Amino acid sequence: MLTMSALPNVPRWAVLAAHAVPLVTLPSGLWRIAVVAGVPLLPQAVQDWGEGLYIVMLSVVAECLALLTLGLVRPWGEVVPRWIPLIGGRGVRPGAAVVPALLGAAGLTVLCAWSFYAQFAGLGDGLDGSALQDAVLVVCYVPLLAWPPLLVAVTLAYRGRRTTA
Template identity: 60%
Template sequence: MVKIDALPDVPRWAVLAAHMVPLVTLPSGLWRIAQVAGLPVAEQLGRDGREAVVAISLTLMTDGLALLTLGLVRPWGEVAPRWLPLVGGRRVHTLAAVVPAMLGAAALCAIAGWFACTQAADLIGRVTQTPAQEALLVVCYSPLLAWAPLLAVTALAYYRRRATMS
């Protein structure tokens, strides 16, 4: 069994939820990188340097935000690492972590709902050429639907744990 390093008073389910967040964002990032690299995951017409920068930037931002979820179960989510300017070594205020996490979860829900209702069918038809490319796109982007609930339950566990410590 793999040991996942977390704080001892964090429920195992919260640790697993936090570690799942980077895993659910990974397939879409790999799909974007594959597209930028010219692999046949989607139609490549109109791909220019600016679009490649946007795709890579979106991937880095998404994965960076997903990795921040680990702070809700790790020591650096309670005391800021010493190397951070101004806040290094200071205790992280509970709401300073919970409020952005819950706002992020709400934003992810809103984006997912809007996208599913208005954009998904159009994007799949515009970006893909073959049924295999459509299936790959759906398989790579569907896990993102789990990001918001995983983030929300991890943030709630963080809040419950930290509120009882005060």
């Protein structure tokens, strides 16, 4: 049986939503890494190492940011782990977690809305691969649409729990 440890006063739905966030970002990151590795997912391969490094780092940073959502349901979201220099063992102020999380969710929402609009408004290159390549791209990127609402839900649960206690 799968067990997900969290603080005892965290609603189960919030724990599930927090654990879902890194999973919804994973397909797009794996797609980007596959492109850099030379898997024929695009009509043309990544040409220079700088572009490849950027794409891989984008995937790593996105996944790390997604993993931070777990802090909203785990003890390290309320007390800084002791191994962190200078601030280890101190309490996390609710605003220090809520404000960046909500700003991140707002930024993700704007990015998703812009990407959707740009695709249908004919801005940029659009999808230019084969039908299979385009289908794989869409299947890998559609889960990202769940990131902002999941993050908002978990953040509001964290805020409610931390500000009423």
